[in-house]
Amino acid sequence: MPITYPRKIWIVRHAEREDNINKNWRRLEEAEDLARDNSMLSERGRQQAKECQQRFKNAQIDHCFASPFDRTIETASTIVEGKGLKVKAEGGLCEALYLCEQPPGFWETAELAEKFPLVDTAYFPEFSKFTLPREGCGDDACVSRVRQTLKKLFERHEGNLLLVGHGASIGACHEVLMGEFKYVGQATVSEFEETAPNCYRHKYSSDASHLSDKKNLRPW
Structure with a gap:
């Protein structure tokens, strides 16, 4: 089916992670041989995610x-x-690989679905x-991979798209879509409009208006 333009592209950085606030999580991770760099959301992060839900x-x-x-x-x-939607787990949106050189072993979709239905x-x-x-x-080392990912996603999927990523991969999304690598805060929303194939209009970045607590969103 042909893609209809214009359409919206929303980009959201994940909400606050447990190891941002709980230094014991890293020690637990090592003791129990948990997947590297795969912290769950903190209690505040879950609240932020719910506020994102209200935003959308x-x-x-x-x-x-x-x-x-x-x-x-x-x-x-x-x-x-x-919303009647499923979440498509896309490795192309993961963090810069020098920060997560050992990706989670349960990237296999079936195992992910056991935890997240x-x-x-x-x-x-x-x-x-x-x-x-x-x-x-370097955080910008992922730009080429993110560029390839966005190209394929935009070509193969019609309608309005929501992408959820990390600090570096979202910075790379901005580099691809507007020519500037840009960091955004956790649980914030950026919006672009694709007006024609490969033509993008930047509407806003790192918007936190939906969050009740805007302190320390770690915009780096």
């Missing part, structure tokens, strides 16, 4: 994609709950943990 309550979202980490999948699942088990990602490219150091 009346929005027409046709597809939702999220990096396959607990914090991104949980944020995305909360946002689309009740809204994960779409029929979705085949553009990048899995087995096909991620080698990347250098």
Whole structure:
């Protein structure tokens, strides 16, 4: 089916993660051999995700994609709950790889769906943990991978799209869509409009107007 323009592209950074506030989580992670860099949301993060849900309550979202980490999948699942949507776990939206060189072992969709029932088990990602490219150091090292991911997602999926990612991958989304790498706060919303194939209009970035507590959103 041909894609109709204009359409909205929303980009949300995951809400606050438990290890942002609980230093014991890292020690627990090491002691129990948990997946590296895969903290769940904090209590405040879950509240932020619910406030994101209210933000999008009346929005027409046709597809939702999220990096396959607990914090991104949980944020995305909360946002689309009740909308009749599934969350497509997309490895191309994960954090810069120098920050997560050992991606979670449960990126397999079936295992993700056991923890998060809204994960779409029929979705085949553009990048899995087995096909991620080698990347250098620096947050902007993921720009090429994110560029490839967005190109494929935008070509293959019609309607308004919601993407949930991380600080670096969302910075890379901004680089691809408006030519400027831009950091955003946790649980904030950025919006673009695709007016024609490969033509994007930047509407706003890092909007936190829906959050009841705007302190320390870690915009870096």
